[in-house]
Each structure stands twice: as structure tokens, then as C-alpha cells.
Amino acid sequence: MSDKQASFKARWQAEAVRLLQGAASDLQAEAGAREGAATEAEQRVLRWAAIIGARHQLPEIQSAWRRHCILILMVISVLALAGGFTTALTVLGDGTQAVNIPWALGGLLGLNLLMLIFWLLGMLARSDGALLGRLVFQLTHYLPGEHHKALTRAFATLNQRADLMRWWLGLLSHTVWLCAMLGALFGLLWTLALRSYAFTWETTILSADVFTALVHGLSLLPQTLGISIPDAATLVGADQSQADEVRRQWAAWLTASVALYGLMPRLVLILISSIRLLVGLRQLRLQTTAPEWAPLVQRLTPDLNExxxxxxxxxxxxxxxxxxxxxxxxxxxxxxxxxxxxxxxxxxxxxxxxxxxxxxxxxxxxxxxxxxxxxxxxxxxxxxxxxxxxxxxxxxxxxxxxxxxxxxxxxxxxxxxxxxxxxxxxxxxxxxxxxxxxxxxxxxxxxxxxxxxxxxx
CATH class of the missing domain: 3.40.50 (Rossmann fold)
Known part of the structure; x- marks a missing residue:
């Protein structure tokens, strides 16, 4: 098995077998690994792990582990989708009162942007910083069976050594937040389609210039995409008699802001994380010179007698x-x-x-x-x-x-x-x-x- 042919799944299985075997020797598997045509230490280790893994049906358990992870991610993503949808309904209300634009933006984007900043700071500090990603992965520790737990530990160990674990957790976190923002966008479109809303800007201590600067700043990206920018002055002192054209402009601006500042960053980060993982997994190798592998590698070295x-x-x-x-x-x-x-x-x-x-x-x-x-x-x-x-x-x-x-x-x-x-x-x-x-x-x-x-x- 060459380096190109050896997959991450095979190396993951080898790490899990090492954790399951501990210091115990398996003479049959070791003899089989030595008898192969492999010349590199990693190739013999992978052959050794394949023999033991097949005996314990580890490939099938690996597939089941992955299905469980996907199921956990799907459940959490559905909850995030529902949470985002509910947030949009709550922020807009029942239409009896005008929607305060800054309040609506904060409710729809605030937490998402805050967690995004925390993730970026965590990546700069070389920690995972992905709370939702850690939640999804942590739930895999509760899967029943010794083999499931060994696979979870092996997955974390292998990826941490290659500095990939933070990208896995980031990918999981961005996926969940993407679902949350999709739910918010759907909720926003659903509510705006079924109810008529007036929009306003209300404050006690800030001047109208602050709101105008905010609108112009957030409108830079929508404007490049051809989305019209409403006049901030139309919200000052607005009431329910607001013109329909003004209402539609503010509704479009609010929807575009949620899509561009809530949805798009997560999509871009999912793409970046996926590319980083693909490159990293192609380069990942077992560290057979590490102390935990050394005894096994010595035993797998072809015997001079043979x-x-x-x-x-x-x-x-x-x-x-x-x-x-x-x-x-x-x-x-x-x-x-x-x-x-x-x-x-x-x-x-x-x-x-x-x-x-x-x-x-x-x-x-x-x-x-x-x-x-x-x-x-x-x-x-x-x-x-x-x-x-x-x-x-x-x-x-x-x-x-x-x-x-x-x-x-x-x-x-x-x-x-x-x-x-x-x-x-x-x-x-x-x-x-x-x-x-x-x-x-x-x-x-x-x-x-x-x-x-x-x-x-």
C-alpha cells in the first residue's frame, strides 16, 4: 500500500487499533504485517491494523461512527434552523408595531457575528475556538461500545497531531451557524411575505447621524450587488402610514444584510475549512517514530531469521x-x-x-x-x-x-x-x-x- 493509496480512514483505524491493543502483542497480525511486501514502517503498521481491524469489524464500526456523527450534526443543525426561524419571527413581531431596524439587525446578526469573532480570535491563538463544533464532537464520546470510544479518541489524536482538529471543529461550527442563518433568512422572508411591516429607528441618546453612518456602512456590500440603498431619513419619525415603496426598500435592505453578513461569511469559511482539511488529510501520516509507536514498529521489522x-x-x-x-x-x-x-x-x-x-x-x-x-x-x-x-x-x-x-x-x-x-x-x-x-x-x-x-x- 503506497502513501497515495493509504487513506485517512486506514490511518485512523491504525490509531484506534493502537489504543485498543495497548502494549499487548498480536503475533498473528505482526507476522502477517512482516510477511507483506511493505518496505516502509507505516505501511507495515497499516497492514497490521488492517488484520486486527478486520477481526474486530472496525471498518464497519468506523462507518457506523461516521453515520452517528452525521446524525448528531443533522439534529443540531435542524434545531439551529428552527432557532433561526423563530428568532426572525420574534424580532419582527406581529406587525402591530413598527420594526426598529438596528434592533432587528442586532437580533438577527448579533450573536452570529460575536461567535464568528471569537472563532477568529481562537484561530489566531491556535486554539479550536469553535463551541458548537466541540459540542457536536463531544456528543460522539457518548456513543456506546469500547470501539466507538477508541475511534473517537483516535480521530482526535490523529488530527490534533496534524493541526487539523481545529479545522474539523470549525467546519462543524460553521455548518451549524449556516443552518441558523438560513432559518433566520427563511423566517424573515416568510414573515415579510405574509405581513405588512413599517420600519423605524428609535433611540434616546444617539443622534440621527449615527444611524445614517450605520446604514451607509452596511450598504457598501449590498450596493456593489445592485441592491438599492434606502434613505435613512425616511425612518426618522416614521409611523404605520409609511409608504409601501419605502417599506419594500427597507425590507429588501434588511434581508440582504442578513444574507450577506450572516450567511455568506459562514459559506466562505466552510469552503476554506474544507479545502484546508482536504490538503491536510492528503499530507497526514502516522508518526511511527513517536514513542507510542516505537515498540510496535520494532516488532514489525522483518525478522532476520525469516x-x-x-x-x-x-x-x-x-x-x-x-x-x-x-x-x-x-x-x-x-x-x-x-x-x-x-x-x-x-x-x-x-x-x-x-x-x-x-x-x-x-x-x-x-x-x-x-x-x-x-x-x-x-x-x-x-x-x-x-x-x-x-x-x-x-x-x-x-x-x-x-x-x-x-x-x-x-x-x-x-x-x-x-x-x-x-x-x-x-x-x-x-x-x-x-x-x-x-x-x-x-x-x-x-x-x-x-x-x-x-x-x-
Missing amino acids: RHVTDPAPEAGQAARIVPVSNPRPGTSVLVAYELTAIKPWPPAELPEHTQCLEVNSRGQRQQSLSALAEARPGTLMVICDARLSPDRGTLHWLVNAGSLAGVTQIVLHNSEQSSDERLTSWHDSLRDIGVDIAHIHHAMTEALNQLGVHNG
């Missing part, structure tokens, strides 16, 4: 070497009994704190031990091998993988006294070739374990 098992034997100087992990956990250690089915007692008695014991006797246990080491990142890895057996390629490849997940690797050649000199030499040469220091090769298990403070009573 990578080379069918290849010809490597020539001298071409053997893979141990590369110690860069961030081991100091003071921790792991003991591994490698193909020692008869070792007694195991695990050793009186293990010190922060010491873990593992056994490796099968292919499945090799994979499990590597997963455990990837999570543990021990400061010291001590592997106990049977010196009577030859150091075959499978063993050496596993040692390279295991040693690359720890700080220091030490090898104990158990039963050295029962092995031939030729075989011990082969062990020493092979271990040196993969990067094990000669000082870290032991022949007496008791002494080696005592270095870690382990009693092998």
Missing part, C-alpha cells in the same frame, strides 16, 4: 551484527534459556527486582520472546545456550534480533565441559562475528548469574 533462512549461507564478513538498542531501561535484565529443555531449576530462584525470565524452545516462542524484549528494552540480556549444540544460522539470527533489543548482550555457554574444543571455538567465532564481546561470553552459568544477582540454588 529474511535470510532461504538465502545461501553468508560469506565471511557478511554476518549481521547486534546493534544495541539506543534507549534501554537501566537496571533491568532478561534471562533467556535458549533450547535448554532440561535446565533445572528454571526460572532461577530469588530473582532480583526488574529481572524477567523467558524460555525459547520453538519458533512461536522465538517470536514471543522478541516481542517481550521489544517491550522490556532491558539493560542486560543474558542468553543461556547449550554448548554441546552447534551454533546454527537460526540461533545466530535470533541472537542478533534479540541483542538489538537490549543494551548489553551476554552469552552463557552451558555444558561447556561436555562440548568439544572445536565446537567451543565455533561458538566463540560465531558470537564474535555477530558482535558479542569476548568478555561477555561465559562458560560457568553460576558465575554469570551471580553477576546479575540471580541465585541458581
